[in-house]
Amino acid sequence: MLTRKQWNKHREVIIWFMDQPGGTEVLSKSPENNDKWLLTMDPAWRLNTLYIINDIYSEYRKAIATGKQVQYYKQLTATWEDLETTNPNISFKEVGYRIKPEEPKFTIGNWVVSILKDESKETWRIQTSSDIELINSSFYKSTKLWMPNNKKYCWFYDSPNKIPRLNQFESEVDGWYFTTSGIRYQYCEPFTGQLPQCILDRC
Secondary structure, eight states, X not given: OOOHHHHHHHHHHHHHHHTSOTTOOEEEEOGGGTTOOEEESSXXXXXXXXXXXXXXXXXXXXXXXXXXXXXXXXXXXXXXXXXXXXXXXXXXXXXXXXXXXXOOSOOTTOEEEESSSOHHHHEEEOOSXXXXXXXXXXXXXXXXXXXXXXXXXXXXXXXTTSOOEEEEEXXXXXXXXXXXXXXXXXXXXXXXXSOOHHHHTTO
16 A cells, blocks of 8 residues: 555656556665666656666666756757756657767867876976877876966966966966966967977967
């Protein structure tokens, strides 16, 4: 016998389950099962268990249930829009859906550095889309965005068209880079033993 609390919590899934033919399964996840998704034909509708509808949209239902962003395809504008819901048991419509791709960790123009090796030898700049394609999961684990270190020599400038200055980095405040001499600049890039990129880009 269902209690009112069970009905209120699992109502959408219960209604869907009762309308399905025998042998239908629902997806469930609970701390007792280490939060793994399981299929069951005989749900107990426990209050500490999450139940979701097991249909052609179950992939997206599981994504919503675990906090991922699902998007739908808006034909009018030919764009992907965020599905504004935290309820995995909503009624899906016959439009395209996808789990929102993660934002790229690196973009063209970023300076990156190897976590595993000496920074002065392994700092480099992403210059093309091909560089980004080379960044696979193993690369992510050993690479991070370059950030200036205290007292390290860097190139400083306020515009790519202005003459860069080689100086020691002191701090970053509100997007401005300060040198040890107290001068602030808008841009900062690593000193790699050669001319700064803003100069090389003009050549």
